[in-house]
Amino acid sequence: MFRSPLLAVAAAVALLATPALAQSGDVAAQRQAVFQQLLSDPANRQLMRDYARLSVQMRDFEAAAATLERLLDLEPDNSSARVELAIAYFSLGSYAVAEYHLAAAQASGALSPDQVAQVARYREEAADRGDSSDYSGRLEVGYAWAETAGDSGAFLSGAIDWRIDLGDAHVTQWVTEVAFSSYDPSDGSFNSRSSGRVRTGPEFRVSRDAYGPRLQPYVEFGFLTRDPIFFTDFNTWAVGLAYANPVNERVTVYADLSVGREYAVNGSFGDFDFHEFDLGVTYRPSRDTRFRLSGTVGERTERDTSFPIDTTEASVRLSAQHAFDPAFQNLPNRWVVGGYAQAAVVTTDFGFGSETEIDRRSVGIWLRAFVLEDIYLEAGTNRILEETDFGFGSTASRDEAIYTLQVGWEF
Amino acid sequence: MMFAKKTMTAAAILTGALLAIALPAQGQAQNIGTVASTEPTLSGTPPGAGARTLVLGTGVVQDETIASSASGRGQILFADQTTLSMAPNTTIVLDRFVFNPDGSGQMGLQLTTGALRFIGGTLSRGQEATVTTPTATIGIRGSSALVIYVNGEAITVFLAGERLCLTSSSGQRACTSRQGGVLTENGYQGVVNPDFLQQLLILIDGAPRGGGGGNGLGSGVGNPNPSDRGPVSTTGEEFDPEIFDDDFTLDDLFEFLPDDFFSSEETCGSNSCL
Numbered sequence: 113m114f115r116s117p118l119l120a121v122a123a124a125v126a127l128l129a130t131p132a133l134a135q136s137g138d139v140a141a142q143r144q145a146v147f148q149q150l151l152s153d154p155a156n157r158q159l160m161r162d163y164a165r166l167s168v169q170m171r172d173f174e175a176a177a178a179t180l181e182r183l184l185d186l187e188p189d190n191s192s193a194r195v196e197l198a199i200a201y202f203s204l205g206s207y208a209v210a211e212y213h214l215a216a217a218q219a220s221g222a223l224s225p226d227q228v229a230q231v232a233r234y235r236e237e238a239a240d241r242g243d244s245s246d247y248s249g250r251l252e253v254g255y256a257w258a259e260t261a262g263d264s265g266a267f268l269s270g271a272i273d274w275r276i277d278l279g280d281a282h283v284t285q286w287v288t289e290v291a292f293s294s295y296d297p298s299d300g301s302f303n304s305r306s307s308g309r310v311r312t313g314p315e316f317r318v319s320r321d322a323y324g325p326r327l328q329p330y331v332e333f334g335f336l337t338r339d340p341i342f343f344t345d346f347n348t349w350a351v352g353l354a355y356a357n358p359v360n361e362r363v364t365v366y367a368d369l370s371v372g373r374e375y376a377v378n379g380s381f382g383d384f385d386f387h388e389f390d391l392g393v394t395y396r397p398s399r400d401t402r403f404r405l406s407g408t409v410g411e412r413t414e415r416d417t418s419f420p421i422d423t424t425e426a427s428v429r430l431s432a433q434h435a436f437d438p439a440f441q442n443l444p445n446r447w448v449v450g451g452y453a454q455a456a457v458v459t460t461d462f463g464f465g466s467e468t469e470i471d472r473r474s475v476g477i478w479l480r481a482f483v484l485e486d487i488y489l490e491a492g493t494n495r496i497l498e499e500t501d502f503g504f505g506s507t508a509s510r511d512e513a514i515y516t517l518q519v520g521w522e523f
Numbered sequence: 524m525m526f527a528k529k530t531m532t533a534a535a536i537l538t539g540a541l542l543a544i545a546l547p548a549q550g551q552a553q554n555i556g557t558v559a560s561t562e563p564t565l566s567g568t569p570p571g572a573g574a575r576t577l578v579l580g581t582g583v584v585q586d587e588t589i590a591s592s593a594s595g596r597g598q599i600l601f602a603d604q605t606t607l608s609m610a611p612n613t614t615i616v617l618d619r620f621v622f623n624p625d626g627s628g629q630m631g632l633q634l635t636t637g638a639l640r641f642i643g644g645t646l647s648r649g650q651e652a653t654v655t656t657p658t659a660t661i662g663i664r665g666s667s668a669l670v671i672y673v674n675g676e677a678i679t680v681f682l683a684g685e686r687l688c689l690t691s692s693s694g695q696r697a698c699t700s701r702q703g704g705v706l707t708e709n710g711y712q713g714v715v716n717p718d719f720l721q722q723l724l725i726l727i728d729g730a731p732r733g734g735g736g737g738n739g740l741g742s743g744v745g746n747p748n749p750s751d752r753g754p755v756s757t758t759g760e761e762f763d764p765e766i767f768d769d770d771f772t773l774d775d776l777f778e779f780l781p782d783d784f785f786s787s788e789e790t791c792g793s794n795s796c797l
Contacts, residue, residue: 147604154559154600155579157740164742171759174667174683176742178606178642181728182598183740185560185608188729190737199744204683205754206667208703208720213731220733230747237749248764273764281699281711321665321685322700323756356766361759366766394763399752402763 139169155186171361171399173203191220195227199234205322207238214238244277249290254490254518256295261512265297265304269518275315282320287328288312302339309334309348325357332370337377345377346384364394374412381421386412400435419463427456451477471499478516486523492516554582555620556601562729565597565609566590583617590614591637596729604644605630605652610671610727613637619653622646631655638671640727643684648758651688654679659708662688665757669723679706680715680723684757702754 143166150159160179167175180197184190198213214235217223223231240246249272257264271291278284292308313330334348350372358364367390374384392406407428414420433450458470478492494514501507558565558581565577570586583589583599591597591613599607603622609615619631626645630652639654643666646652651662654670659677661670666684670677681687681704688698691708698706703720705712725731739745755761 151557151600151602152580154557161741164740164744168743171755172757173744173755174642174757175604175644176744177667177683178600178604180740180742181606181608181640181642182559182600185562185596185598185728187735187737189732189735190739191733191735192737192739194731196739196742196744199746200742201683202749203744203755204667204757205702206683208715208717209682209724211717212721212724216731220731220735222734222737226747230745233747234749279713281697281701281704283701317700320698320700322702323665323685323760323762326762356762358756358760358762361755361761364763364766392766394766396763399750 139166142166143170154182157183173200176200177204189220189222191217191222192227194220195223195231198231202234202238205241207242211235211238211242244279245275246277247272247274248523249273250520250522252490252518252520254516257515259513259515260510263297263301263303265295265301267293267295267516267518269293278314282317283322284317285315286312287315287330302341302343305336305338307334307336311352323358325355328354330354332372336374340378344381346374347377348372348374348386350386362396364396365392366394367391373415381414382417383415384412384421385415386410401433403430403432405430414463417463421463422461423458425456425458427454429454446482448480449478450480451475467503469501471501473497480520486521488520488522490516490518490520552584552586554602555585555617555622556583556599556605557581558583559598559600559606561595561597563595564592565595566592585620586616586618588614588616596727601630601644603628603630603646605646606640606642606644607632608640608642608727610638613639615639620646634670634672636672638669638673638723638726640667640669640682642667642682643757647684658692660690661706662690664688667757669720669727671723671726677708680704680720681706683754 143163146159146163146166150156150163153159160183164176164179167173167179177197177200180193180200183193184197187193194213194217198210198217201213202210214231218228218231218235249270251270253266253268255264255266269292271289274288276286278286289311290309292306294306295304297303309332311330311332313328315326315328318325318327330352332348332350332352335346336348337345350370352368352370354366354368356364356366369389371387372385374386376383388408388410390406390408392404395403405428407426409424409426411422411424413422429452431450431452433448435446435448437445438447453475454473456472458472460468462468474494474496476492476494478490480488480490482488492515494516496512496514498510498512499507500509552569558577558579561577561579566574566589567577567581567583568574568588569584577583577589577597589599589609591609591611593611596611597609599609601607601620607615614635614637616633616635618633619629621628622645627649628646629650630646632653633655635657641652641654641663643652643663647663648665651664654661654663656670656672656677658672658675661668661677661679664685664687666687667682668687669680669682671679677689679687679689681699681702683702686698686700687704687706688696689706689708690696695708695710697710699711701714703714705715753762753764
């Protein structure tokens with residue numbers, strides 16, 4: 113069923129990957145040629161600059177740092193080069209060394225006002241990242257319109273990621289994620305719903321390498337409340353295992369397996385057992401661009417009944433986003449554009465020989481513009497095509513457009 | 524016969540001449556790196572030769588002993604792009620350097636006294652480069668590190684990369700993948716104290732000088748704002764902190780599409796529509 117979308121996705125990624133890989137090979141060859149000249153003329157500033165720039169293009173900040181260390185040895189009072197060296201170490205995550213050079217550059221008294229502001233920002237960020245407790249997140253408030261159905265309402269969404277460094281030699285962290293969302297449509301709609309979850313557990317570096325695979329066993333608690341007219345509310349718990357591994361500078365793979373139970377809080381349904389498996393890969397041709405291909409399969413089965421309701425779901429999603437600077441004066445200087453395509457099949461067996469299959473295809477695009485450093489406006493549009501087979505030869509098709517507008521705070 | 528004898532004689536002379544050219548070349552060791560900066564000079568002692576002064580651009584060879592004076596320091600750039608910075612009163616021996624055209628090989632050196640900064644190149648990305656002190660062996664993989672050997676004790680600080688390990692002479696091995704992590708012969712010692720780090724960097728590089736603004740190198744790392752992304756490995760890998768994030772999706776708004784019961788085009792079979 114997913115063959116065609118998957119082939120299209122594979123072709124798209126391959127198409128996008130080819131020029132990036134070819135360009136990478138060119139840069140590597142250029143850098144090697146510059147390096148050979150540098151070996152015989154190690155103090156040549158032009159060669160050093162070319163070598164450092166090509167290294168940064170290859171995301172080899174270590175080589176850039178080494179070159180800047182050599183330059184500073186030749187020009188020890190060059191404060192601008194010291195700032196660059198600090199940023200190279202910052203990029204490598206060596207925040208203590210970055211702070212040493214930033215402080216030295218600041219103390220030199222030789223920086224321009226722009227550089228002073230730049231150094232202050234990096235020092236603040238280096239101090240934050242050196243903390244043993246670090247959190248980040250977002251909060252969004254918006255409004256959504258479903259055109260065909262005429263349903264609309266306000267929504268609230270947020271997430272917090274909190275990491276506590278446990279202090280060992282391999283940076284085991286205790287990671288807690290909290291996420292919630294709520295949609296409150298106008299009177300007459302039965303689509304109101306709120307959901308939330310808390311996931312917590314230690315994250316280990318499996319191979320004990322800084323950039324090797326990471327594994328997080330976790331427990332998760334959640335809730336789902338919906339319009340009381342038709343639906344049952346649930347509280348949930350789950351245990352799971354999340355895995356992420358950056359294979360190289362462009363590709364990261366990840367997986368997440370969870371099993372758990374939903375407890376009916378009210379309504380006519382019983383409790384459900386569920387399991388879910390997510391598998392994905394991200395591809396980053398540059399630091400500003402990310403593609404993500406993910407697949408999810410899951411099943412939930414009603415407990416303690418002779419005719420259990422059983423729902424299976426399988427979906428595949430390709431999303432992409434690109435951050436850019438529009439370079440217009442009087443406009444925010446950081447924008448992000450994104451889009452996705454998703455295909456999903458949900459099959460529900462109602463336990464007495466009746467089965468419904470929903471085949472849903474959706475696409476969407478969105479644009480996020482930062483009006484302040486941490487505050488953004490986002491507009492999105494989505495199109496959903498849904499085919500439902502109720503069995504017994506009965507089918508339905510639907511075509512919906514959903515528009516969203518929201519303001520968000522990233523912290 | 525006569526022709527054959529003359530030919531053989533000519534061949535012998537030619538062979539002798541070629542050997543005369545080739546033998547010194549064979550005896551001359553190949554440069555494995557170059558002196559990239561000195562203040563004021565370093566001294567080097569190649570194997571089987573006398574001491575020499577190393578100045579900017581001088582090639583260094585395998586098994587060469589390199590020493591800095593009490594007021595000297597310097598940097599050596601190796602053929603695999605490794606950069607070694609030496610503090611004053613430091614002596615090293617470049618005792619293993621194999622760098623094949625395909626990028627494979629190995630690198631090892633001895634630090635008999637003093638302090639150095641090792642910023643890895645190609646060789647230390649495939650496998651550990653080693654720095655051997657009289658009391659420990661330090662393995663550096665995909666990484667940069669500071670190494671100091673004073674008062675009979677080895678101390679190493681992990682700066683960046685994949686992993687740093689220290690094996691003491693008693694065989695005890697400790698590793699860290701934490702940037703700023705400190706290893707000694709007694710194992711992992713926690714994160715480097717900023718004051719100690721400052722002293723070590725001043726020892727290796729000299730005290731930072733103020734006053735001269737100077738032009739940057741234009742290295743391309745001068746972004747005005749810190750990236751909101753995580754650190755990058757020495758080969759460009761980075762973790763995606765958002766990889767498990769809940770993107771806000773339509774499922775957060777609607778479990779099912781909003782239904783007005785009139786908008787769908789429904790096809791019913793012989794049975795009634797459900």
